[in-house]
Amino acid sequence: MNSEVTTVMKLRTIKRHLREGSKNILRNGWMTFASVGSVTTTLILVGVFLVLMLNLNQIAENVEEDVQIKVLIEMGTEQKEIDQLENKIKSIQDVSFLQFSSKENELERLMASMGDDGEMWKMVNQDNPLNDVFVVKTEDPLDTMDVASRIKSFDYVDSVDYGDEVIQKLFTFNEYSRYVGLALIAALVLTAAFLISNTIKITIMARRKEIGIMKLVGATNGFIRWPFFIEGLLMGILGAILPIIIVVTGYYYLYENMKDRPLIPFIELLPFNPFVWQVSLILLGIGAFIGIWGSVMSVRKFLKV
C-alpha cells in the first residue's frame, strides 16, 4: 500500500520502533496526557453504558425464557387421546420443551403458590376443578404466539394460555430496546473515535515538522509510521486502565449489594465473573483500536511531504 524501500524489517528495527514509540509517550508529556485523557473519558461512558445494556439485555432474555404456553386439556379426555395430543404437539418443529402435568399436580402447585391461603383449596381436593395441562416452550420465545394458535386448533384442547397481550408488548419492547441500545453504543464509540482522533491529530500536527525532517534524512513512510502506531496503541491501552478499574470495582459493589437483597425478584445481574472481565477486554480492545486508528490516520496526512 505504501512506499517502503525495504520490505522485510529487521528485528533490531522492530525493537527500535517499540523503543521509540514508548519513549514518545514520555517525550510528548502533555500531549500524551490530553490524548489519554480523552480516551479515558469516553471509555468510562462506554463502559458504564455497556454494563447497563448487557444487563438489561440479560433481564429481557430471562423474562422471555420464562414465557410458556399452558395447554388446558378438555375435561374427561382419555389417556390414549392425551398421548395422541402429546405426539401432535411434539411434532411441531419449534417446540423445545413439553411436559405433562396432571390436574392434581396443578392443584398442588396452585396451593403452594398461595401459601397459607392455599389451605382452603384442600376442601375441593376431591372435586378438582382444574384441567390436566401440557406445559410447552418454544425454541425461540418469539414463536410462542404462532405455536399457541396452532395448538389451539388441535382436538381435545380446551384452551391455551400464554398471557398474550403482555407477551406481545414485552417482545416488542425488548426488540426495540435492543436496537436502541446497539445504536447508542455505536454512536458513542463513533463519537469517541472522532473526538480522540482529533485530539491525536492536534498532538501530531505539532510534530509535522519532525515528520518532514525524518523524510529529509531518508526515512521511509513505514519507518516513520511504526513508532506512531506503537504510541497510539500504548495511549489507547493507558486510556483504558482507569475505565476498567471503575467498571470492575463499581460492578463488584453493585453485584454484591443486589445479590443479597434483590429489589425486584426477576432482576438478576450477570455474574461478576466472567462478565466484568469480558467488558474490560472490550474496553481494552476499543481503546487500542481508537488509539491506533487515530494516530495512524493522522500521520498519513503528513506523510505526503
Add this chain to the structure above:
Amino acid sequence: MIEMKGVQKTYRNGVTALQGIDINIEQGEFVYVVGPSGAGKSTFIKLMYREEKPTQGSVLINGHDISEVKEKLIPQLRRGIGVVFQDFKLLPSLTVYENIAFALEVIEDSPKKIRRKVMDVLDLVQLKNKARFKPDELSGGEQQRVSIARAIVNNPKVMIADEPTGNLDPETSWQIMKIFEEVNARGTTVVMATHSKDIVNTLKKRVIAIEYGRVVRDEQRGDYGYEA
C-alpha cells in the same frame, strides 16, 4: 557527478525560479552557489535532493536522472546525500546522539555500528561531550555542527548545504567552514549556497552565480562578486 541539463523550474503559482540551467559538478569538487535573495539558489539546491522536481530538463547524480526516481525510492536517494540547512532541522525531542543515530537507524545499521559511527562523527565536529544534550540546550553553531554530523555520518558522496552559516556569527561560521573543508578533503562533493562574501573570497573555490533564475557566472576560484 552532479549534472543539470536544460533545467527549468516553474512553480505552480507561475513563478519561474530557474531556466536554462546547464552545469556539471565533478566528484570531490567544492562549489559555492551565490546570488541575490530570490535569485533561485534555494530552488537550485532543492533540485539536487529531490525536494523539488524540474519542470523541464533533467538532474543527474552519478548518471541517474533523479527527477525520474519513483516516489518510493526517494528515501534511498536521500540516504546518499547529506543535507544541511540554515535552520539546522534537528528533531527537538531527541538528544544530539539520537539525532545523528536516526540517519543510521533508517538504513538499519546494527546498534554497535551506529554507536561507533556516531561517536566518530561527534569527534570530528568536536561535540563528544554534548552527546546527551537536547538541541535547544546548544548554541546555534553547535546545533549546526550536529546537523553536519548527521549529514555526513552515512559517508555520503555529496553534501548539500543551503546557507549553513546564515544564522551564525562570523567566528562560528569559520568553525563550520573548517568542518566542510575536512569533509571535502575526504572526497565528498560539497555544494553550498551562501551569502557570505567573506567566506567565498577567503576560501577560494568554484563559484556558480545565479541571477533571475539563470547561471550568470561559473568560475574556478571565483569571487563572491556582490557587495555584502
